[in-house]
Amino acid sequence: MTGVTTAAADPVEPKPEKPRRARGEQTRQLILETALRLFRERGYAETTMRVIAKEAGVAVGNAYYYFDSKEHLIQGFYDRNQAAHREAAEQILASETELAPRLRGVLHAGIDVNEPYHSFAATLFKTAAEPTSPLSPFSRESSPAREAAIALFRDVVDGSTAKLDPELRKELPELLWLAWMGVVLFWVYDKSPGRRRTRRLIDGSVPLIDRLVSLSRLRVLRPALRQALALIESVRRDD
Amino acid sequence: MTGVTTAAADPVEPKPEKPRRARGEQTRQLILETALRLFRERGYAETTMRVIAKEAGVAVGNAYYYFDSKEHLIQGFYDRNQAAHREAAEQILASETELAPRLRGVLHAGIDVNEPYHSFAATLFKTAAEPTSPLSPFSRESSPAREAAIALFRDVVDGSTAKLDPELRKELPELLWLAWMGVVLFWVYDKSPGRRRTRRLIDGSVPLIDRLVSLSRLRVLRPALRQALALIESVRRDD
DNA sequence: CTGACTACTTGAACGCGTTCAAGCAGGAGC
C-alpha cells in the first residue's frame, strides 16, 4: 500500500490486449467499483469473489476475465490513492518554505490519504512485500511511480530554504523516500487508535532529520557524512 | 525468513496445553520433519497439507491437532536457523572485544546461516510480511524469539569495550535488532551473486554505526541524541 | 478386571480462490 503512493499513475491496466469495447469497460468498472466498496464495508478477507460477483450481478468467472486475481483488484485502489497523495502534497508545498514543515506536511498527507484503507492496506502490503511482485515498490514495474515519488521529495528539498551539503542534497530525496517507505511500513503495523503512533513517529522524526541535515555541515560530522554517502554509493552499485 | 533468526528459542510451542505424552510428541516431530523436508524439496506453496499428512502417514486433521495452521509449521524452520545463528555468533563474541568487529561478525554470521535458504526465504517473506501473520517478526507469537534475538545484540554491546552514553546503551540492542531486520529486508531483495551487496551493506554500515555511537558522547550531538531517544520512547508508548 | 477419562486420530465436509469448456451477442462482410 502506498509504498509507491504519490505518483499519478495510469488508472489500472486492462488484462485483455484486444481492443476494448464499451460494454467490457463498463462491466470492468462495475466489478472494480463493487469490489472496492465491499472491501471498505467488510474488509478484504471477508469479501469473497462470489459475493463481489453476485453484488455486481455477474458470474464469478467474469471477474476473472477482467482481473487476474482477487489481489489484482487492489491495484485499482492503489492507483487511485497515488494521485490523491500528490494532490494533497501539492497544497503543502505551495504554502510552506522551510524544510521541516514541508516534509512533515507531505508525510502526514500520505497517511491522511491512506488512513481510510488501513485495514486492507495490510493485505496489499503482503503482496507488495514479495520481492518478485510487480507491486513491490522496488520492482521494475513500479519504477515510474517510484521515480515520481522521489521527485516529490526532491520538491520537498529543493523548494525549501534549507542550506545543506551539495552531495547530501543530491542523495536526500531518495533517502527521504526510503524514510517514507519506513513510515509506511510502521503505519501498516500500527494498531494504535487513529494511528497515533505513526503520527508521533512523523512528528518526532522530522525535527530530528531536520537537525541532522543542518548538522551535516558541521566539521566534526563531515567524515561521517562522507562515509555514509560512500556507503550508499557502494551498496547501490551492483557489479 | 529469518526475520527473527538468531535466538536460541524453545523448539516450537505445542498447541495443546495438556501434559504432553511420548506418543504425541513423536507424531508432532514426524509431521514437522516431513513438512520441512517437503518445503525444502518442492517449495512452500507447492506443498499441500494433504501431501504432508500422507507422506507422514497421518490424517490431515492430525496435523491441525499439533499446528494451528500451515504457516505455524514454518516456525519450526525459523527456530532451527535461530539456534544456528546463535551458535555461529557465540564464536565471534568469544573472540572479539571491540564493538565494530563483534557487530560485523554477528551480522555476517546471520547471513551465512540463512544464505542456503535465500530463494525459499523470499517466498516465505510474502507470508511473514503480513502484519497479522504469526510469522511476522513483530507478532506476539514471535515474541520469545524476538526477545532472544535482542538479547544477542545486548551481548554484542555489553561484551564490548565501547564506551557510550548509558541511555543509548539501554536502547542500542533493540536498535541493532531493528537494523538487523533492515539488513534481512535488504537481503531478501538482494539478487546480486553471492549476496555481495548485502555484504557491502554490512561492511559499510558497521563502521558508520560504530562512529555514530562514539560521536554520541560529543557535546554538539547530545541534544540530537536526547531527541532521538525521546522519539523512541514516545513511539514505543501506545497510550 | 472394568469402567471412565482423555490424549490422540480420523476423514468427510465446508467455503474459499481460481479455472475452463461451453455458450451468448452484436457487428462486419457478403
Next chain:
DNA sequence: GCTCCTGCTTGAACGCGTTCAAGTAGTCAG
C-alpha cells in the same frame, strides 16, 4: 438475411487450507 468472428459471459468443478463430530486406545482409580 445469414454467417462468422470475437469480445464477453456463464457456472460447475477443482484443489486448496481448515474444521469438527466421531471414533480409538492408552492409563489410572476402584
